Amino acid sequence: MPWAAILLSAAAMTAIVALRYLAASGAFAFVTARVRPGYHARLGPQIRREIGWSLASAAIYGIPAGIVAWGWQTHGWTRIYTQWDAYPLWYLPVAVLLYLLAHDTWFYWTHRLMHRPKWFRKMHAVHHAS
Template structure:
């Protein structure tokens, strides 16, 4: 599972790094040492993420411990997209509050400073975490599969969204259409423009997928003019 997580990282971050180089030529030309550092930290994170993922895979296939199901008739079809939202919202909630906690000075220096050493972040920074921070992120989805039923295909959707958002939010430029980003729907979603401001100002925009908690808690400072 560690190898699979690492391969997913190289495929997704590599693809969007390639897109960045062609869409915004020169954007990361001088960041070679930083990107190599991001890759090293990300491979450590891949090893950490792989452990609970392996437990889940074994528990599901060999022991039937999880709430992952394969038969579409096991739950109403309307539940499939609902389960995706439940997973994303639960993950977003966990991420928001642990992320705010990691911005406390002592915790930041011990854990989160590794991620913020990417200035500006690149597509390779999506998993560039200190091992302690990686642990906080590695347990969420594995914990949910023991609690919330989800079809295996919908779990794949959750993992795909998690991967794509994690990478694209760190590219330093906005790949989604302006019409979407500045729409009413876009006002509740996090994209590169929103997360870039977090990397610029630190004390705002803590969410992962949605702006719900940032808005509710008064930590949403809008979009970065630089992304």
């Protein structure tokens, strides 16, 4: 198995997720600082912890995505279309909505699972720490 290619794909996807997080949270922090000056001042240590854990969790999404991307390119594991005319025009918005439904469902139920007492202490309490 070409481990270097798999690791590179997983690292690239993790970097994409991390950069997307930094861009979105940075924009939110920028706007919040303008609208509510000093709001984040007392939260400095917690914000740094949250950023650190969020960047670490980028791997939770990035590694599987990188493996799937590698498998798609190398072995055709999944059907990812790259041509706009491969499907009817109505398919694009429907596909996006189905993806969002699947992703949000997955996120909701895994987040609920992490609020179970045993899982919460081991995996999720840091998210709610102050």
